[in-house]
Each structure stands twice: as structure tokens, then as C-alpha cells.
Amino acid sequence: MINDTMTHDTAREALEALALDALDSSEREAVLAHVQTCAACTSELAALRAASSELALAIQPVPLSPAKRDRIRARLMARAAVEHKENPAMSVEPTIKPDYEVLIPTHPAIDRRPSITRHWMTSTSSWIAMAAGIVAVASITTLLQVSAERDRLLSKYQNESVASYTGSAMMDSLQGVINEKERMITSLTGPQVAVVSLASSSAPSPNGRMFWDQAVNQWTFIAHNIPRPRPGRAYQLWLVTPSQKISAGMFTPLANGDVMMQMRYALPKDALQAVAVTDEPAEGSAQPTTTPYIVGTRVASR
Amino acid sequence: MPGAERVADDVTMISRMGDGDEQALGAFYDRWHALVHAVVQRIVRNADDVDDVVEDAFWQAWRQAGRYEAGRGSVQTWLLTIARSRALDRVRSTNRLREEPIEGDAGEIVVQLATETDPSMDAESAERRRVVLAALAELPPEQRQALELGYYGGLSQSEIAERTGQPLGTVKTRMRLAMQKLKDGLKVLREDAR
Numbered sequence: 001m002i003n004d005t006m007t008h009d010t011a012r013e014a015l016e017a018l019a020l021d022a023l024d025s026s027e028r029e030a031v032l033a034h035v036q037t038c039a040a041c042t043s044e045l046a047a048l049r050a051a052s053s054e055l056a057l058a059i060q061p062v063p064l065s066p067a068k069r070d071r072i073r074a075r076l077m078a079r080a081a082v083e084h085k086e087n088p089a090m091s092v093e094p095t096i097k098p099d100y101e102v103l104i105p106t107h108p109a110i111d112r113r114p115s116i117t118r119h120w121m122t123s124t125s126s127w128i129a130m131a132a133g134i135v136a137v138a139s140i141t142t143l144l145q146v147s148a149e150r151d152r153l154l155s156k157y158q159n160e161s162v163a164s165y166t167g168s169a170m171m172d173s174l175q176g177v178i179n180e181k182e183r184m185i186t187s188l189t190g191p192q193v194a195v196v197s198l199a200s201s202s203a204p205s206p207n208g209r210m211f212w213d214q215a216v217n218q219w220t221f222i223a224h225n226i227p228r229p230r231p232g233r234a235y236q237l238w239l240v241t242p243s244q245k246i247s248a249g250m251f252t253p254l255a256n257g258d259v260m261m262q263m264r265y266a267l268p269k270d271a272l273q274a275v276a277v278t279d280e281p282a283e284g285s286a287q288p289t290t291t292p293y294i295v296g297t298r299v300a301s302r
Numbered sequence: 303m304p305g306a307e308r309v310a311d312d313v314t315m316i317s318r319m320g321d322g323d324e325q326a327l328g329a330f331y332d333r334w335h336a337l338v339h340a341v342v343q344r345i346v347r348n349a350d351d352v353d354d355v356v357e358d359a360f361w362q363a364w365r366q367a368g369r370y371e372a373g374r375g376s377v378q379t380w381l382l383t384i385a386r387s388r389a390l391d392r393v394r395s396t397n398r399l400r401e402e403p404i405e406g407d408a409g410e411i412v413v414q415l416a417t418e419t420d421p422s423m424d425a426e427s428a429e430r431r432r433v434v435l436a437a438l439a440e441l442p443p444e445q446r447q448a449l450e451l452g453y454y455g456g457l458s459q460s461e462i463a464e465r466t467g468q469p470l471g472t473v474k475t476r477m478r479l480a481m482q483k484l485k486d487g488l489k490v491l492r493e494d495a496r
Contacts (some may be wrong), residue, residue: 013474013478016478016481017452017459019481020449020452020453020477021387022457022458022459022477023334023458023459024458024459024460027485047485048378049383050377050379050488051484052481052484053376053378053382053383054430054434054491055380055434055438055453056337056341056386057427057435058431058435058438059340059341059343060340061337061339061340062340062343068353072331072335072360073328073332076327076331076361076364077328080327080364091430099428302343
């Protein structure tokens with residue numbers, strides 16, 4: 001039976017099946033655990049995966065009609081253009097796989113939750129105290145901006161009458177964006193949305209808000225006036241509970257200092273004490289290593 | 303375009319995509335859509351789903367371009383892994399994978415080796431395809447069947463054993479031998495890409 005303590009030889013014999021994703025889940029995890037500690041198996045697995053991907057070449061290609069080919073292309077380009085125009089920083093997903101779903105990430109989320117440490121336990125109270133002394137800055141303008149953008153897109157969608165496949169693709173894409181805006185508005189204004197305002201007394205008055213839709217465990221973080229991080233650094237967002245600081249993702253603000261990111265993460269309703277942002281190495285940290293740049297306690301629950 | 307140059311060009315496109323350059327996405331799609339479409343169509347089969355899955359695969363590539371690490375595998379491997387995963391997800395979500403018969407169940411070979419070269423392929427792609435087909439042709443039928451049920455069918459080894467009525471140990475051995483022979487047979491492709 002294969003288990004976490006499998007030998008190199010046992011793991012090695014399963015690499016071919018792993019490359020084909022043909023292992024059952026428990027066996028897969030055990031083999032992967034070994035691979036992560038074994039350079040020889042890592043190299044062999046890469047070679048086997050490369051070989052398996054070549055199997056695609058063996059399939060007899062079915063000619064794709066130019067219209068269908070161009071339609072898919074146009075849809076992709078339209079989606080990318082709309083997304084990039086809306087928020088360039090949203091074009092890139094995490095470089096590290098998150099352990100929870102990141103819906104519209106701006107940057108990496110960390111794939112491991114921070115462990116509870118002495119440093120962590122002792123510093124929580126100081127973070128909370130810091131937040132209590134800061135005047136919260138409302139970002140209702142953000143909601144207005146989202147609503148206005150939704151209305152603008154709706155108008156554009158309704159005016160779109162090009163019958164070509166490209167036009168149709170654009171309309172499909174616009175409808176998708178509109179739906180996304182609707183979901184965004186719901187995530188900010190729903191009946192079970194708790195709000196945490198974050199601020200700092202330092203220049204240039206960075207501030208933000210975390211909207212936690214407890215009905216669907218969706219988190220929306222919006223911030224303004226966040227300066228660009230130093231080279232090799234990025235900001236990391238934390239959910240603060242009595243026992244943990246949970247990484248909610250990494251981000252780099254836009255050139256104008258704006259940030260928006262969404263993630264989905266289940267947390268007991270009474271667990272959240274605060275939300276904080278720290279300056280961390282670009283690859284992220286398992287636990288905060290610097291004093292929060294902005295922080296806020298849980299202040300409202302609607 | 304020589305293999306090494308093509309690989310470098312792929313990496314450049316991925317890098318530009320990671321920076322949010324949608325023109326790079328267009329070029330990336332132009333280069334890879336035929337292969338991705340072939341893989342998705344082979345796995346999904348339902349024509350209504352194929353286009354969606356192809357688009358999903360390229361969209362995921364766009365969103366995750368910043369994650370790509372050349373040291374962990376080629377762009378082709380990365381992209382086709384995404385495409386295959388999305389295709390298998392789609393099939394599994396509708397339970398068709400388990401309900402529909404898969405070619406090759408009774409020993410029939412899924413990939414027809416004696417196919418003609420697709421006229422739309424460029425010379426290099428056609429040559430790569432020829433090498434892959436030749437490597438597959440070297441495999442005993444039972445090894446090729448295990449490999450194909452795993453790759454195209456998305457079946458685990460135990461599911462293949464159940465489907466084919468073969469002992470699990472036999473399936474494991476066949477799959478292992480098939481993959482090793484395939485890897486050796488395709489070594490020339492990896493060397494060409496360096």
C-alpha cells in the first residue's frame with residue numbers, strides 16, 4: 001500500500017501514471033509528496049509529462065472553420081482587452097497556487113496558511129490597537145464607480161448591433177463583464193456583507209475596505225492611495241482572527257494607487273477581528289514580517 | 303521556425319501575456335489553437351462543448367501566464383495540460399466520461415496511425431507528428447491502449463483495470479512500459495527544442 005512514507009523506488013514506479021494523471025487521489029498525493037523532495041523524480045516527472053503532452057500530436061486534427069477559429073479568437077481578445085482596460089493588474093493570476101479560490105486576484109495568494117507562532121500571537125493585539133486609533137475612510141465612491149461602469153457597459157451592450165461574429169463575440173464578452181459587475185455590486189451591498197475599513201495616518205493617506213459577503217464567503221478588497229512597492233517587494237493581505245493571520249493574497253497596486261481583489265474563503269462569522277496589509281517579499285510570506293501598512297478592525301455588519 | 307527558436311518565441315509570448323499584452327494572446331492563440339482544439343475535441347467529443355473548452359483553456363493560459371516557469375516544462379506541455387484538464391473537467395461534470403463507451407475498450411486503438419498528414423500543418427508540426435505516431439506504433443497494442451485510456455479517456459489505473467478486466471498490476475506495468483518507451487521514442491523532439 002502506498003502511503004506518505006513511500007520509498008523512492010515505489011514513487012519512481014508511479015511517475016509514469018502520475019504524468020498521465022492516472023493515479024487515484026491518495027496515491028497521487030503520496031507520490032507528489034515524494035517528488036517534492038527528490039530532484040531525480042522531479043526531473044523524470046518533467047520528462048514524462050513532456051512526453052505525454054506530445055500525445056496530442058497523434059490526434060488527427062479536424063480542420064477548424066475559419067469562422068469558428070476567428071470567433072473564439074475574437075472572444076478571447078475582447079475579454080482580454082476589456083479586462084486589461086478595466087484593471088491591468090487583474091490580468092495576472094497568482095504565481096503561487098492559493099489554497100482557496102481567488103476569483104479576481106491582482107497578485108499571488110499564498111498556498112499555505114500561516115502557522116500560529118509566538119510572534120503572531122503577541123503581535124495581534126498591537127495590530128488591533130493600531131487600527132482602533134485610525135480614522136476609517138469610506139470608499140463609497142468605489143461602489144458608485146462600479147455602478148457607473150456597469151451602466152456604461154449596459155449602454156454599450158444595448159447599442160452593439162454588429163451582426164458579424166466579431167460583434168457577437170464582443171457582445172458576449174460585454175454581457176459577461178456586465179454580469180461580473182452585477183456580482184460585484186451584490187458582493188458590496190448584500191444583506192450579509194460585513195465591512196472592515198482600513199487606514200493609515202501616514203502619507204499619502206492609504207485606505208481601503210474589505211467587504212465580506214458572509215452568505216457566499218466572498219471577500220472583496222478595495223484600496224486607494226497605495227504606493228508602488230519597492231523592487232522585490234509586494235503587499236500581502238491578511239485576515240486576522242484570534243488565533244491566526246490568514247494570508248488572503250498578494251497584490252501590487254495600479255499606477256494610480258488603486259487596488260481591487262476578490263477571493264473566496266470560508267471563515268466563522270465571529271472569527272474576523274481585523275484586516276491588515278503588510279509589505280512582504282514579492283513571493284509572499286507565511287506570516288507577516290513587517291508592521292502593517294494599513295489595518296482596520298471589523299467595524300460594521302449589515 | 304527551428305525548434306529552439308520556436309520555444310524561445312513561445313516563452314516570449316507567455317511573458318508578454320503575463321504583462322497583460324493582449325496582442326500576445328492573439329499570437330499565442332494563432333500558434334496553438336489547432337493543437338488545443340484537436341485535444342479538446344478528442345476528449346470532449348460533444349461539439350457544443352468544444353468551443354467553450356478551447357476558449358476556457360486559452361483564457362486560463364492568459365490569466366496564469368505569470369505563473370509559467372520555463373524550467374518546469376515547455377509551453378506546449380503547460381498549455382496542453384491546461385487544455386486536457388479543462389476538457390476532462392467538462393466531461394466529468396456531465397458524467398459522460400463514465401457513461402459513454404471509450405474507443406479502445408475492447409482493444410481497439412484510439413489513435414489511427416495510418417492517417418494522412420493534415421495539409422494545414424507546417425512542416426515542423428508534421429514532422430513532430432510523424433515522430434509521435436512512429437513512437438506509438440512501436441508500442442504493443444495493450445500498452446498503447448492503457449496509455450490512451452489514461453491520456454484521452456482521463457481514466458485512473460484502477461478504472462482502466464475495471465474497464466478492461468485486467469488486473470491492476472498488469473495495467474500499471476503496461477502504462478509504465480508504454481510511457482518509458484514513448485519518452486525514449488520522443489527524445490529527439492526534446493533535443494530538437496534545445
